[in-house]
Amino acid sequence: MNKRAIRDSFDRAAASYDSVAGLQRQVCELLDAVLPAPTFASSILDAGCGTGYGLSLLAKRWPAARLIAADFAHGMLKSTAGERVCADIEALPFPADSFDLYWSSLSIQWCDTHRAIAEAARVISPGGTLAISSLGVGTLAELHTAFADADHHRHVLEFSPDQALADACTAAGLQNVKLETRSIRRYHPDLKTLLRALKSLGANQVGTNRRPGLLGRRVWQDVEARYESLREADGLPATYEVILCTASS
Numbered sequence: 001m002n003k004r005a006i007r008d009s010f011d012r013a014a015a016s017y018d019s020v021a022g023l024q025r026q027v028c029e030l031l032d033a034v035l036p037a038p039t040f041a042s043s044i045l046d047a048g049c050g051t052g053y054g055l056s057l058l059a060k061r062w063p064a065a066r067l068i069a070a071d072f073a074h075g076m077l078k079s080t081a082g083e084r085v086c087a088d089i090e091a092l093p094f095p096a097d098s099f100d101l102y103w104s105s106l107s108i109q110w111c112d113t114h115r116a117i118a119e120a121a122r123v124i125s126p127g128g129t130l131a132i133s134s135l136g137v138g139t140l141a142e143l144h145t146a147f148a149d150a151d152h153h154r155h156v157l158e159f160s161p162d163q164a165l166a167d168a169c170t171a172a173g174l175q176n177v178k179l180e181t182r183s184i185r186r187y188h189p190d191l192k193t194l195l196r197a198l199k200s201l202g203a204n205q206v207g208t209n210r211r212p213g214l215l216g217r218r219v220w221q222d223v224e225a226r227y228e229s230l231r232e233a234d235g236l237p238a239t240y241e242v243i244l245c246t247a248s249s
């Protein structure tokens with residue numbers, strides 16, 4: 001993964017992010033719902049905070065806690081209120097045992113899972129909690145299918161199996177690792193709208209084998225026709241395999 005390209009995409013998307021982040025808000029709410037409620041959380045990190053929707057949920061639940069927002073995209077951080085730190089969540093600028101709660105929603109799929117989870121485990125204080133959401137294999141499967149024979153380039157991010165997240169937690173020494181998966185379907189009026197929404201989120205980087213230029217007209221028409229064949233009454237489906245993971249230190 002080209003980290004700089006990912007960061008630049010999210011930076012550019014900061015102003016449009018909220019207008020297309022319905023799924024991201026829904027996932028924050030699901031993660032909030034599976035979060036075990038520790039009686040006490042005085043310091044909380046939102047790792048990969050984006051524009052801060054997760055922080056607003058956390059502030060409601062722990063109004064007295066110190067909330068720190070971390071993201072490597074300046075643009076995203078500008079939209080969040082409160083204490084902000086521009087940082088890579090694979091190398092956090094905090095001492096060990098800094099947070100009672102480490103929260104990260106839909107950011108870890110952009111990272112090296114083991115590195116990010118090892119950092120999470122390092123900064124969570126003993127007895128503290130980890131709550132992470134990510135996306136699993138099968139996410140945007142329809143888009144993957146539509147592009148399958150178009151060329152030899154990657155058009156959808158490569159998602160890790162659910163178990164990889166649990167294994168990384170265990171390898172990092174975390175305990176009581178719990179995984180839940182939810183399949184969520186969103187609908188779009190057409191393929192262009194779906195691709196535009198992914199770009200407006202900043203989620204249009206797909207890794208090293210990315211196509212350098214535009215698709216030819218004929219190939220684009222084939223891709224569109226393949227996606228159209230999946231159309232349902234509500235529009236073109238886009239499936240997200242959401243992983244919700246909690247653990248304790």
Ligand SMILES: C[S@@+](CC[C@H](N)C(=O)[O-])C[C@H]1O[C@@H](n2cnc3c(N)ncnc32)[C@H](O)[C@@H]1O
Nearest residue numbers: 010024048049050071072073088089105107110
């Ligand atoms: C899909 S957004 C999710 C934002 C927010 N958590 C939400 O639920 O709306 C992913 C965020 O992760 C951030 N991100 C991705 N990789 C990161 C990294 N290595 N370090 C810090 N932030 C990262 C991006 O800049 C972006 O703001």
